[in-house]
Amino acid sequence: MTEIVSFAVASPVFCMAGYRSPLKDLQIAPNLATCKYPSCSSHMLLARLHIYLHDIAVLTRDAGGPKTTRREPSISVHEQTDAAGILAAHKAVGHHIPGRRLQQRLGNGLRFLRMDAAGAPVATTWVVGGGGRYIDELNWLLPMAPDELWVRDVFVMPSWRGRRLFADIATCLADRGDGQPRRVWSDVDWLDAASMRAHQTAGFRVVARVRALDFAGRVRLRSALPSWPLPVREIDPTSRLILLRGSRLRRHRELIA
Numbered sequence: 001m002t003e004i005v006s007f008a009v010a011s012p013v014f015c016m017a018g019y020r021s022p023l024k025d026l027q028i029a030p031n032l033a034t035c036k037y038p039s040c041s042s043h044m045l046l047a048r049l050h051i052y053l054h055d056i057a058v059l060t061r062d063a064g065g066p067k068t069t070r071r072e073p074s075i076s077v078h079e080q081t082d083a084a085g086i087l088a089a090h091k092a093v094g095h096h097i098p099g100r101r102l103q104q105r106l107g108n109g110l111r112f113l114r115m116d117a118a119g120a121p122v123a124t125t126w127v128v129g130g131g132g133r134y135i136d137e138l139n140w141l142l143p144m145a146p147d148e149l150w151v152r153d154v155f156v157m158p159s160w161r162g163r164r165l166f167a168d169i170a171t172c173l174a175d176r177g178d179g180q181p182r183r184v185w186s187d188v189d190w191l192d193a194a195s196m197r198a199h200q201t202a203g204f205r206v207v208a209r210v211r212a213l214d215f216a217g218r219v220r221l222r223s224a225l226p227s228w229p230l231p232v233r234e235i236d237p238t239s240r241l242i243l244l245r246g247s248r249l250r251r252h253r254e255l256i257a
């Protein structure tokens, strides 16, 4: 029943935004070449109605994935834990993070890494490890094995883009430091062609394409939870239609990072 109601509500909205089929076309994407581009004007109209569409690729880079070696200059990775240093590193690469979001990330156990080349910052990223990645657009807290990492908000300085820096970052993150490789996870806006290409070059593959239709941040109609290697417990992962209020809304706000 929920499925039928959900489909009736979602169909016109997804069609307005240029999607072919809202709830049937949610299977694992076979490759990265099937990106669809809904028109921008439809998205803007929906935003004015406080309706948002999220179309997300979940990707993984298998442990022992391809190694890339930069010719020159090589990159070095530096972890920073203090808020002032993190803000300064963001600024140095032309990125920005609101102070509240920064504190939420640190509070939720995310780690911040700065990548330098030729002695200057060229990229930043956050990583989630030893727990789970909360995909707030879908309200899923996806657990990982203890030695795995999830890349969050990677940002390459504009003047360094297109030079395969992201592939180097992925290689660095895939190295556990004890000679053993680790699995790395990521999620990307399906329509972000540059990021999807960068992930492909870095050896990631799409394991799921998932979507959510959000009404004013309170009601969400979302894809079925994809098959996941570990049990997913939050937030109410089996419901396709989720209402965010009361304790659920509080938990959602706690988990956002």
Ligand SMILES: CC(C)(COP(=O)(O)OP(=O)(O)OC[C@H]1O[C@@H](n2cnc3c(N)ncnc32)[C@H](O)[C@@H]1OP(=O)(O)O)[C@@H](O)C(=O)NCCC(=O)NCCS
Binding pocket: 153, 154, 155, 156, 157, 158, 160, 161, 162, 163, 164, 165, 166, 167, 187, 188, 189, 192, 193, 194, 195, 197, 198, 199, 201
């Ligand atoms: C997405 C991003 C991390 C990719 O890093 P990168 O080191 O530039 O990756 P690559 O060098 O592999 O380039 C990937 C794609 O970027 C595009 N690109 C190339 N030169 C570019 C430039 N000067 N500016 C912007 N994009 C460029 C190309 O489409 C390229 O794909 P190709 O394989 O067809 O050449 C980087 O573009 C970035 O920081 N973007 C802004 C933040 C962002 O979107 N982060 C993603 C969050 S998941």
